[in-house]
Amino acid sequence: MRPIRVVIPFKLDCAKxxxxxxxSSEEREGLALAMLEDxxxxxxxLGRVSILMKDPLPEAxxxxxxxxxxEIELIECPQELxxxxxSMIEAEKRKGWPSYLLIAMADLPLMRxxxxxxxxxxxxxxxxxxGRGGGTNLxxxxxxxFRVSYYGLSFLxxxxxxxxxxxxxxxxxxxxxxxxxxxxxxxxxxxxxGRGRTPEILRKLGFELSGRREKARAGCxx
Amino acid sequence: MRPIRVVIPFKLDCAKxxxxxxxSSEEREGLALAMLEDxxxxxxxLGRVSILMKDPLPEAxxxxxxxxxxEIELIECPQELxxxxxSMIEAEKRKGWPSYLLIAMADLPLMRxxxxxxxxxxxxxxxxxxGRGGGTNLxxxxxxxFRVSYYGLSFLxxxxxxxxxxxxxxxxxxxxxxxxxxxxxxxxxxxxxGRGRTPEILRKLGFELSGRREKARAGCxx
Numbered sequence: 001m002r003p004i005r006v007v008i009p010f011k012l013d014c015a016k017x018x019x020x021x022x023x024s025s026e027e028r029e030g031l032a033l034a035m036l037e038d039x040x041x042x043x044x045x046l047g048r049v050s051i052l053m054k055d056p057l058p059e060a061x062x063x064x065x066x067x068x069x070x071e072i073e074l075i076e077c078p079q080e081l082x083x084x085x086x087s088m089i090e091a092e093k094r095k096g097w098p099s100y101l102l103i104a105m106a107d108l109p110l111m112r113x114x115x116x117x118x119x120x121x122x123x124x125x126x127x128x129x130x131g132r133g134g135g136t137n138l139x140x141x142x143x144x145x146f147r148v149s150y151y152g153l154s155f156l157x158x159x160x161x162x163x164x165x166x167x168x169x170x171x172x173x174x175x176x177x178x179x180x181x182x183x184x185x186x187x188x189x190x191x192x193x194g195r196g197r198t199p200e201i202l203r204k205l206g207f208e209l210s211g212r213r214e215k216a217r218a219g220c221x222x
Numbered sequence: 223m224r225p226i227r228v229v230i231p232f233k234l235d236c237a238k239x240x241x242x243x244x245x246s247s248e249e250r251e252g253l254a255l256a257m258l259e260d261x262x263x264x265x266x267x268l269g270r271v272s273i274l275m276k277d278p279l280p281e282a283x284x285x286x287x288x289x290x291x292x293e294i295e296l297i298e299c300p301q302e303l304x305x306x307x308x309s310m311i312e313a314e315k316r317k318g319w320p321s322y323l324l325i326a327m328a329d330l331p332l333m334r335x336x337x338x339x340x341x342x343x344x345x346x347x348x349x350x351x352x353g354r355g356g357g358t359n360l361x362x363x364x365x366x367x368f369r370v371s372y373y374g375l376s377f378l379x380x381x382x383x384x385x386x387x388x389x390x391x392x393x394x395x396x397x398x399x400x401x402x403x404x405x406x407x408x409x410x411x412x413x414x415x416g417r418g419r420t421p422e423i424l425r426k427l428g429f430e431l432s433g434r435r436e437k438a439r440a441g442c443x444x
Contacts, residue, residue, distance in 0.1 A: 130397070132354075133407065134414050134431070153431055156414060173397035175352070185355065192356050192377060209356070209375060 003047035004100045004120070004140075007088055009081055010036055013055045016107070022184045022222070027205055033062045034197035035181060038109040041196065044071055045113055046102065046120075052077050052084055085148045093144035101141040103148065108137055109190055109198035110176040119177070124170025126162050130155045131180045138177055143167050225269035226322045226342070226362075229310055231303055232258055235277045238329070244406045244444070249427055255284045256419035257403060260331040263418065266293055267335055268324065268342075274299050274306055307370045315366035323363040325370065330359055331412055331420035332398040341399070346392025348384050352377045353402045360399055365389050 015032035016023070023031065036051070043049055050073045057063055057076055066072050077084045085103060092101055100120075104111075119127060125143035128136055134153035139146075145165050149157045162169040179189050181198070190199050191209050206222040237254035238245070245253065258273070265271055272295045279285055279298055288294050299306045307325060314323055322342075326333075341349060347365035350358055356375035361368075367387050371379040384391040401411050403420070412421050413431050428444040 130415070132401075132411070134410055153410075153414065156431070175395035175397050175400045178397045178400075179354075188356055188375075189354070192375065193352070209378070 004102050005092060006043045006046055006049040006102045006104060007052055007085065008036065008039060008043070008049065008104050008106050009052045009054075009085065010106045011054050012058055016182065018183050019187075022187070023205070030201055031181075031198070031205075032106070034201040035109045036106045037062060037065075038194075038196040038198050039104060039106055039111060040066070040072065042111050042113055042116065043102065043104055044069075046116060047071075047099065048073065050075050050088070052088065054078060054080075054084070081150050082148055085150075089141060089144055089146065089148075097144050101144075103139045103141065105131070105137050105180060107180045107182065108177060109181060109196065110179045110193050111174075112176060115174045115177050118174065119172045122170040122172045123168070125167035126158070127170035127172050128155060128158045128162075129172050129174060129177045131178055135180065137180050138172075140170075140172075226324050227314060228265045228268055228271040228324045228326060229274055229307065230258065230261060230265070230271065230326050230328050231274045231276075231307065232328045233276050234280055238404065240405050241409075244409070245427070252423055253403075253420070253427075254328070256423040257331045258328045259284060259288075260416075260418040260420050261326060261328055261333060262288070262294065264333050264335055264338065265324065265326055266291075268338060269293075269321065270295065272297050272310070274310065276300060276302075276306070303372050304370055307372075311363060311366055311368065311370075319366050323366075325361045325363065327353070327359050327402055329402045329404065330399060331403060331418065332401045332415050333396075334398060337396045337399050340396065341394045344392040344394045345390070347389035348380070349392035349394050350377060350380045350384075351394050351396060351399045353400055357402065359402050360394075362392075362394075 012029055012032060016028040019028050040049060048071055052075050054077065057074055063074065066074060079087065089101060119129060119138060119140055126146045127140040129138035131137035134155050136154040136158050139148065139158065146167055147161055149161055159169055181190060187202060187207060190202055191207060210221045234251055234254060238250040241250050262271060270293055274297050276299065279296055285296065288296060311323060341351060341360060341362055348368045349362040351360035353359035356377050358376040358380050361370065361380065368389055369383055371383055381391055403412060409424060409429060412424055413429060432443045
């Protein structure tokens with residue numbers, strides 16, 4: 001497989017605020033870091049990984065571990081998400097656009113290497129992976145003309161951007177890549193389908209599956 | 223592809239009660255019927271389809287249309303879901319188990335024929351398709367020893383049943399098959415990713431996408 005430049009935007013400040021009804025601020029930070037490391041483990045098989053951080057780099061143990069890995073680059077970038085990522089695409093283009101650029105969200109702990117293989121096999125100048133609720137969880141950029149536009153119903157926005165730029169679009173749909181973890185009802189997915197640090201940290205925090213299944217409620221409890 | 227016997231359990235009484243905050247009882251029935259027809263359109267390419275109805279067969283126009291289709295059988299069965307389906311597996315076994323049995327839920331309007339091709343290619347005495355929140359959205363039964371056990375976290379229950387019966391299990395994960403429509407936050411998936419009658423009926427009921435994306439809220443509004 002051709003090496004792919006991977007970018008993961010990450011924010012520790014106010015991380016995962018929609019989980020504040022079930023997790024404290026510190027617990028949410030721990031969960032966000034566990035998910036980031038699980039995502040890195042999966043994507044680092046593709047090529048060099050840049051973690052794009054809006055806040056000053058924290059002293060968390062995770063970052064000390066990441067700093068020691070030569071294939072991982074930690075970048076502090078005060079810009080908002082869209083300009084930060086679009087500047088990165090521009091910069092890669094100026095450097096000669098050596099390979100594909102994959103933008104991966106940091107809250108996809110169910111993702112497996114086989115999902116990425118399916119994504120990379122999907123044709124298109126840009127390949128978009130929808131998340132639940134109209135979001136975009138991954139974008140594979142093959143043509144550096146593409147520009148991201150996150151927030152809101154970004155899946156439809158990205159389809160439109162590509163169309164307006166005359167780029168061909170692929171859509172790669174995946175149960176695991178589509179499951180971003182934002183809300184209490186998402187935690188049950190991690191406990192059922194997850195591996196790695198994220199289910200481990202939830203169990204340490206006392207979460208366990210309940211017999212009930214109601215998506216609007218947790219499906220799990222502490 | 224080998225012909226497959228398809229069973230779709232369906233309940234019109236109190237249909238889709240978890241949507242009662244955004245749809246009236248009559249609107250929920252209309253939506254349930256639209257989803258059923260969209261599911262039938264996709265699965266009827268596989269083989270003979272039985273609709274298993276707990277309530278007396280209603281006089282809805284949909285059922286008159288379905289009655290006229292020779293590949294579709296409407297069965298009234300007063301039993302609860304699990305015994306009704308397990309009796310059906312038993313009955314098919316007695317008749318010689320001519321082919322696979324596919325149990326499909328009626329609220330999967332995003333499902334496409336390509337999803338079913340992927341499901342049928344997945345090896346296993348039984349192949350389970352997880353739904354969001356720990357449910358089971360489809361089961362492909364190749365060995366008639368299998369028994370269903372719905373309700374609660376049925377995905378894990380079905381894995382356990384298969385294991386206890388000494389059957390091999392495949393898991394087929396799919397963004398579209400995993401998206402069952404139960405709650406207000408699910409409707410946005412239909413408007414974004416759906417085709418056919420289900421998005422059409424939602425639009426007729428006045429639903430449209432909103433710019434916001436929050437899974438716990440609607441992502442769409444009337």
